[in-house]
Amino acid sequence: MRDDHLLTAKQLSREDVEEVLDRAAEFDADPSAFGDRHEDAILGLCFFEPSTRTKMSFETAIKRLGGDSVDMGTVESSSVKKGESLADTARVIAGYADALVLRHPSQGAAKMVGEFVDVPLLNAGDGAGHHPTQTLLDLYTIRENAGLDDITIGIMGDLKYGRTVHSLAHALTNFDADQHFISPESLKLPRSVRYDLHEEGANVREHTELDEILPALDVLYVTRIQRERFPDENEYQEIAGEYGIDLETLEPAKEDLTVMHPLPRVDEIAPEVDDTDYATYFEQAHNGVPVRMALLDQMLEADR
Amino acid sequence: MSDHQLRVSKIPRGTVIDHIRAGQALNVLAILGIDGLGGETVSIGMNVPSDRMGHKDIVKVEGRELSQDEVDVLSLIAPEATINIIREYEVVEKQYLERPERVVGVLSCPNHNCITNADEPVETKFEVLDDGVRCEYCETIVREDIAAHIAVE
Numbered sequence: 001m002r003d004d005h006l007l008t009a010k011q012l013s014r015e016d017v018e019e020v021l022d023r024a025a026e027f028d029a030d031p032s033a034f035g036d037r038h039e040d041a042i043l044g045l046c047f048f049e050p051s052t053r054t055k056m057s058f059e060t061a062i063k064r065l066g067g068d069s070v071d072m073g074t075v076e077s078s079s080v081k082k083g084e085s086l087a088d089t090a091r092v093i094a095g096y097a098d099a100l101v102l103r104h105p106s107q108g109a110a111k112m113v114g115e116f117v118d119v120p121l122l123n124a125g126d127g128a129g130h131h132p133t134q135t136l137l138d139l140y141t142i143r144e145n146a147g148l149d150d151i152t153i154g155i156m157g158d159l160k161y162g163r164t165v166h167s168l169a170h171a172l173t174n175f176d177a178d179q180h181f182i183s184p185e186s187l188k189l190p191r192s193v194r195y196d197l198h199e200e201g202a203n204v205r206e207h208t209e210l211d212e213i214l215p216a217l218d219v220l221y222v223t224r225i226q227r228e229r230f231p232d233e234n235e236y237q238e239i240a241g242e243y244g245i246d247l248e249t250l251e252p253a254k255e256d257l258t259v260m261h262p263l264p265r266v267d268e269i270a271p272e273v274d275d276t277d278y279a280t281y282f283e284q285a286h287n288g289v290p291v292r293m294a295l296l297d298q299m300l301e302a303d304r
Numbered sequence: 305m306s307d308h309q310l311r312v313s314k315i316p317r318g319t320v321i322d323h324i325r326a327g328q329a330l331n332v333l334a335i336l337g338i339d340g341l342g343g344e345t346v347s348i349g350m351n352v353p354s355d356r357m358g359h360k361d362i363v364k365v366e367g368r369e370l371s372q373d374e375v376d377v378l379s380l381i382a383p384e385a386t387i388n389i390i391r392e393y394e395v396v397e398k399q400y401l402e403r404p405e406r407v408v409g410v411l412s413c414p415n416h417n418c419i420t421n422a423d424e425p426v427e428t429k430f431e432v433l434d435d436g437v438r439c440e441y442c443e444t445i446v447r448e449d450i451a452a453h454i455a456v457e
Contacts, residue, residue: 085423085425086419086422086424087426106417106419106421107417107418107419107442108418108439108441108442108443111441112420112424112426115426126419127417128417191444191445192438192443192445195445
C-alpha cells in the first residue's frame with residue numbers, strides 16, 4: 001500500500017497536523033489566489049453514502065486549486081447497482097483521476113481500497129470508523145478559537161458510532177488536551193478507541209452528564225445522537241433531550257466556550273445558540289474548504 | 305510412556321496436539337477444519353489429568369501435519385499446546401507455539417459492518433494483542449471466545 005493515503009487520524013503526527021493547518025491558513029486568507037496551483041488535476045469522488053458538506057467542500061477545494069472532479073454519482077446510478085465490487089469500482093476511477101476521495105458505509109473500506117489503488121486516497125468517512133479530513137478541519141477550528149494546547153475539551157453525543165469523534169480523539173492525543181467524553185452508557189466510546197487512547201497515554205475521562213464538566217470546558221464538541229441506533233423510540237426520546245444544549249444549559253459555561261458540531265444537527269443545539277459567540281459550527285463547516293485545499297495540495301504535490 | 309498417553313493408542317503418522325487447555329479440543333478441531341466429513345481418523349482426549357496443567361485435552365490426527373497458519377491460530381486459543389509430528393510411530397518433530405504478530409485469512413470479523421464481511425476480494429487480517437486480537441480493517445477488538453470467530457471452510 002502507498003504511504004501517502006490518509007486513512008485514519010492515527011497516522012497524523014503533531015508535525016503533520018501543523019503543516020496542514022498552516023498551509024490551510026494561507027489558503028483561507030485568500031482562497032481565490034491559487035487557481036493555477038493544480039491545473040489539470042482531477043479528483044475522483046466516490047461517495048457511497050449521502051454527503052453534502054464533505055463532498056461539496058472537496059469539489060470546491062479542487063476547483064479553487066485549478067483542478068476539477070469526476071463523480072461516480074449515486075450508488076443507484078453507478079455500476080455498484082449491477083453488483084460491481086468496491087475494489088473494482090475504485091480501481092477503475094483511480095485510472096481516471098489523480099487522487100480519490102472515498103466515503104463508504106463499511107468500516108475499513110478505505111483501508112481496503114488503499115490496497116488496490118495507485119493514486120493517493122483520502123478517507124472521507126468509513127461507517128462508524130474514521131473521518132480524518134473532518135478531524136483536520138475540526139483541529140483548524142479549535143486552533144483558531146481556543147488553541148490546541150492547554151485546553152479542556154468535552155465531546156458529547158453518540159461516541160459509539162460517531163466517526164468524527166473517533167478521529168478527533170486520536171488526533172488530540174498529539175496535543176496537551178484533556179478529553180472528556182459525555183454520552184449515555186449505551187453510546188460510550190468503543191473498546192478499540194479506548195484501547196488506543198490508553199496506549200497513547202491520553203488524559204481521558206468519561207461522563208454521563210454534561211453539567212459534571214461543562215464549567216471547565218474550553219471547547220464543547222456536540223454530535224448527533226442517531227435515532228436510528230435505538231431499538232426503542234421512547235429510549236431515544238428520553239436520552240436525546242438530555243444531550244441537547246440551549247442557552248439555559250450553557251449558563252454555567254465559560255464566556256469564551258467554543259461550541260462545535262460536525263453537522264448536520266437535528267435538535268442537539270437549539271437555534272437560539274446560533275447567534276451567540278459560543279456558536280462555531282458554521283465557521284467549522286466553512287473551514288472544510290481551506291483545510292481540504294491544503295490536504296489536496298500536499299498530496300498532489302507529493303505525487304508529481 | 306506415561307499412563308496419560310496410553311489412554312489413546314499411538315498413531316503411525318500425523319500430528320498429536322498435546323497440552324491443549326482443557327475444554328478447547330473441539331475448537332482445535334474447528335481450526336483444523338475437521339468436522340468428521342474429511343475422512344481423517346481423529347482421537348480426542350478431554351480433561352485428561354496432567355501434572356503440568358491439572359487437566360488438559362489431547363487431539364491426535366492421523367495422516368495430517370499442520371500448516372504454519374493453523375499453528376499460528378492454534379496459539380491464540382491453546383497457547384500452551386505442544387505439537388508432535390509423528391512418522392512411523394515416532395515423534396520426529398516437537399513444536400512449541402509462539403504467538404504470531406498477526407493472523408491472516410483465518411478469523412472472521414464479528415463486526416457485520418466490517419468491509420471484510422462484504423463481498424470484496426479481501427482476506428481478514430488480525431493483529432494479535434496481549435489479550436486478544438484486533439481486526440486490521442475495522443479495528444474491532446475481540447477478547448472473548450476467539451475460537452468462535454475461526455472462519456471454518
